[in-house]
Amino acid sequence: MGSLIPPELILDCTISSKPWIPKSTVEFLAEVSRLDSVSEKISKLDNYVNQLHDEMKKIDAFKRELPLCMILLNDAIATMKEEIMQCKSSDSKPVLEEFIPLKKSISVEKEEKIDDVKETDIINTREKMNWMSSVQLWNSDNNKKRKEEAIDRPVIDELFRSGKNRAAGKAFSPFKGCSNFPAMAIGKEGRDEFPGAPSLSLRTPEIKNSTEEIFRSGFSSKSSSSRTGSSCGTNSQSSFKVDSQQTGRKQRRCWSPELHRRFVSALQQLGGAQAATPKQIRELMQVDGLTNDEVKSHLQKYRLHTRRVGVPPPTNTNTNTSSVEPGLWVSGEQCRSNSQSSSPQGPLHLAGSSRGTSVTGGDSVEDEDDDKSESHSWKTHKHYSSSNRDV
């Protein structure tokens, strides 16, 4: 998608038959104020406004990353327009008439000039253009990715929360008012249709997400009434994928080592994996946000593994594993990021259970012996002992 250079860009760059030298707004205003002729002032101001508009167009592609630029530009434009209005009002002369043709003449003149301009100038200009376009090209790709991330995440998050409404996530809403740009750029995209949904800025959901992630992946302490959260994905490549959202699949619960420890502990108390039921386990675990389904699934997996392995006694010589085993079989991929981000012990709290304190192997000594054998087997040993499935 080589960004085409709009013709007006060329014109503007050479607007006064010489390369346009950017000036700061203040500088420019000062310069204008020195002019005697009101019409000239207005024409200059107008040119400046046009340039600002063009500038805006240029950075439009980057507006997500340059929200402030947009705001600044918008401000500048507003200021200039104000200035123009002032000039007009202060001068009884019908400037408009003068102003319009003036602009035209400039354009025409410009075109003529372009022909006259030395080749070097043209080359310079073109080089600039090329440079610009190449930057855009390069950036647009880059941008796209970022945009996708930036957009998808919040949108998805939002959608996910509000049902499974997925709007065509793209809708590059035209840049309307800069004043509300930041919100618009991020929060608005494709979200206008959901007035009811709290419009969140990009950041909010993101942050919220990560926080939730931490909580839910481990032991959420509270308030996680919605079970949609827990993205176990790596933090770098947000595991949020449009597809997953579109399919309405809930985020994977990551069974962190601690979570698993709790799980096993509960299992112990309930008389083993075979005797325990998901609901009981869940209740014993006292983990907010943990659902029966999740426990059920985990239990299923657990049983499968233990059966396969046939509970291999001590295969693991590193028996001191007591503190770590749970982590062994706990999903590597997804939990990895998770546990790293939320360093197993860290943010994991048990919901109101006093025993939660000893995360890494303190209190749950008894659990160990039993679940050790089991949990060990999960990942470490895969001797498919094809034990008779008692089902």
Add this chain to the structure above:
DNA sequence: GGTGCAATAT
């Protein structure tokens, strides 16, 4: 609604 299993998704 809870449970267990299998299919499916990631």
Add this chain to the structure above:
DNA sequence: TATATTGCAC
């Protein structure tokens, strides 16, 4: 391939 989610039957 391992793990988690979902669907379905009981």
